[in-house]
Amino acid sequence: MSGRRSEPVYKQNKNQYRLGMSMAVAAVVMLIVVVGSNSMSLKAKQAEYQKREQELQQLIDEEYARAEELKELATYTKTKKYAEEVAKDKLGLVYENEIIFKESN
Numbered sequence: 538m539s540g541r542r543s544e545p546v547y548k549q550n551k552n553q554y555r556l557g558m559s560m561a562v563a564a565v566v567m568l569i570v571v572v573g574s575n576s577m578s579l580k581a582k583q584a585e586y587q588k589r590e591q592e593l594q595q596l597i598d599e600e601y602a603r604a605e606e607l608k609e610l611a612t613y614t615k616t617k618k619y620a621e622e623v624a625k626d627k628l629g630l631v632y633e634n635e636i637i638f639k640e641s642n
Contacts (some may be wrong), residue, residue, distance in 0.1 A: 613619055624630040631637055
């Protein structure tokens with residue numbers, strides 16, 4: 538023998554076990570940090586998308602209301618009352634027996 542004593546096998550295994558465990562713990566901690574940061578990023582995006590969805594839904598509702606108003610206007614323009622209003626306002630027409638009073642300055 539060379540006179541050099543080597544460590545017992547169980548101590549070498551114990552050191553390798555500690556090194557392996559510390560590397561595994563470090564890997565798990567890194568994984569948790571990465572997943573946590575990605576989770577925060579996704580939550581921010583989700584909040585942004587929900588806000589945008591609400592804005593778009595409001596625009597859709599406004600357009601439906603506008604479409605209803607246009608339908609009502611289309612119906613109104615086909616009435617006799619509308620024709621009379623246009624004839625009076627735009628063309629200045631009146632009925633034969635109607636008296637018009639004008640304001641004097």
